[in-house]
């Protein structure tokens with residue numbers, strides 16, 4: 152794989168690796184303005200560092216995981232199983248019909264939750280290889296601040312810098328959907 156860090160839009164070769172920009176979380180630029188000192192206006196130029204929207208725009212897609220779903224689902228299953236058992240203990244009381252109904256409802260709910268967790272995990276399992284492909288592609292990206300362009304150092308594809316463009320590009324390369 153030949154790596155070409157020349158910007159395909161403006162030819163600038165001072166592009167920075169996108170992963171390095173995001174890791175740093177900051178971007179630097181030059182700002183200019185005027186200050187009034189000793190009855191006179193002075194033009195000043197200064198380097199500014201900002202915690203940026205640049206790093207946000209260039210960030211990679213988050214790794215898919217189903218931990219939250221599994222956690223909430225498991226708590227739900229335990230709760231419905233316990234409620235089911237409590238209902239079972241009321242079986243010999245006067246309200247047998249209600250106790251049986253309640254018990255079946257709770258255990259049914261638990262079964263549905265278990266199924267949801269399975270489906271959620273399967274979905275994440277399918278997304279993971281796509282996400283890995285997106286990350287591989289993301290790792291080839293460079294950013295040129297002269298033309299505000301993101302470009303692929305291997306394929307020379309390029310797009311204007313924005314969160315939207317980044318997500319679309321990675322999705323088109325990997326099939327990984329962010330939303």
Ligand SMILES: [Zn+2]
Nearest residue numbers: 158161295298
């Ligand atoms: Zn450029």
